[in-house]
Amino acid sequence: MNDNDELSDSDVLTAVHDSISGVPMPAAPRLEAITARARARRFRRLGGLSVAAAGACAALVVGLAGGAPAARPAIQAAPSPPHHASGVHLVAFTVAAGPDGTTTLTLYPGQVADPNAVRQALAEHGIPALVTAGEFCRTAVQPAPGVGDVVTLSGPGQIQIPASGQPTGRPGPIVIYGSRIPSGVELSIGYRQNSQENEISFSLIVANAPLTCTSIPDSGPHGND
Amino acid sequence: MSREKTEFAEFFQASWEPCLRAVVASTGSVQLAEDQVAEAFARAWLSWRKVRRHPAPRAWVVRTALNVGASWWRRRLRELPLLGHDAEDLRDEALHDEDGGLDAALLTALRHLPDRQREVIALRVFLDLDIDTISAQLGIAPGTVRAHLSRGVTTLRHDLSLTQAMEADR
Numbered sequence: 001m002n003d004n005d006e007l008s009d010s011d012v013l014t015a016v017h018d019s020i021s022g023v024p025m026p027a028a029p030r031l032e033a034i035t036a037r038a039r040a041r042r043f044r045r046l047g048g049l050s051v052a053a054a055g056a057c058a059a060l061v062v063g064l065a066g067g068a069p070a071a072r073p074a075i076q077a078a079p080s081p082p083h084h085a086s087g088v089h090l091v092a093f094t095v096a097a098g099p100d101g102t103t104t105l106t107l108y109p110g111q112v113a114d115p116n117a118v119r120q121a122l123a124e125h126g127i128p129a130l131v132t133a134g135e136f137c138r139t140a141v142q143p144a145p146g147v148g149d150v151v152t153l154s155g156p157g158q159i160q161i162p163a164s165g166q167p168t169g170r171p172g173p174i175v176i177y178g179s180r181i182p183s184g185v186e187l188s189i190g191y192r193q194n195s196q197e198n199e200i201s202f203s204l205i206v207a208n209a210p211l212t213c214t215s216i217p218d219s220g221p222h223g224n225d
Numbered sequence: 226m227s228r229e230k231t232e233f234a235e236f237f238q239a240s241w242e243p244c245l246r247a248v249v250a251s252t253g254s255v256q257l258a259e260d261q262v263a264e265a266f267a268r269a270w271l272s273w274r275k276v277r278r279h280p281a282p283r284a285w286v287v288r289t290a291l292n293v294g295a296s297w298w299r300r301r302l303r304e305l306p307l308l309g310h311d312a313e314d315l316r317d318e319a320l321h322d323e324d325g326g327l328d329a330a331l332l333t334a335l336r337h338l339p340d341r342q343r344e345v346i347a348l349r350v351f352l353d354l355d356i357d358t359i360s361a362q363l364g365i366a367p368g369t370v371r372a373h374l375s376r377g378v379t380t381l382r383h384d385l386s387l388t389q390a391m392e393a394d395r
């Protein structure tokens with residue numbers, strides 16, 4: 001290889017590959033270090049927390065990582081929204097264990113919940129969910145059972161979500177029957193929160209299937225507050 | 226361990242090294258790349274529901290790591306405007322052969338490529354992505370990816386040939 005013509009593109013790319021391959025790389029850190037870093041980042045991103053709430057966040061890390069519902073602390077930050085004895089309160093939302101194995105998710109208008117935080121909090125309650133803010137995602141196939149069997153909007157009027165179509169009224173806490181979600185199925189939750197409204201949409205989706213996400217919840221059960 | 230955490234753990238273990246090498250190729254620093262890739266994996270875990278569906282999750286990690294790095298450099302360079310430092314001063318020496326041999330020369334040449342060319346080469350070489358996947362990942366046309374790849378390879382070929390010629394003359 002004494003002149004340029006003798007070096008093919010492949011030769012050059014192979015040389016680049018080999019040049020780095022010979023360099024010893026640090027071993028992967030422990031997975032716990034990565035997830036701890038993720039938790040720290042998530043809490044840094046939770047804007048609007050009061051100083052009083054900062055201590056609550058530290059307790060929340062333990063609670064989310066602890067796994068057992070009994071170990072989850074009751075966490076609340078000012079201003080005081082409804083309190084759940086075994087719940088996790090992150091200002092913009094709460095996730096709490098309810099009776100009969102249900103889980104109650106409450107989103108508070110006027111504040112924007114971090115979708116990743118909501119998803120992880122639901123995961124801690126055994127609910128596989130895709131949570132998106134500002135967009136609404138579904139798969140081409142909406143698997144059984146109907147989302148109305150899995151999610152109920154409670155609160156004023158005790159709104160029951162129909163199998164399809166838009167419920168009316170003001171949705172309060174969202175009751176999720178996690179045990180009714182079959183294996184290979186996830187609950188897609190999309191919401192849009194601002195000072196005027198709190199729009200939320202649900203659908204059941206096939207895990208790992210391609211998603212279609214839109215800025216408008218085009219069909220299926222959803223509520224407007 | 227939950228199903229999704231197990232899944233992420235498998236992805237993390239299998240992808241750490243190739244992602245790290247791709248970022249090292251771009252940054253020229255093992256230390257910086259290690260931190261950037263760790264941060265990118267942390268973000269991948271936070272967004273795992275989406276990342277797991279990504280057509281090239283490793284590419285997502287590498288792109289995120291490089292974006293983290295860009296932010297880091299911008300901050301760092303703002304902090305040191307009067308000290309006579311430039312980006313080169315802040316890189317570690319982990320990749321430099323003591324005798325300044327072929328690998329060091331090639332890596333130096335790689336670092337001096339424009340960002341996009343370097344990024345395309347890193348994704349092609351270390352993650353073995355095809356043109357269409359790189360195109361989708363970077364949000365640019367396949368023809369543009371080919372052009373970046375071609376220009377980058379041409380530059381590297383020139384530098385590589387010069388280095389080989391100099392070594393032959395020693």
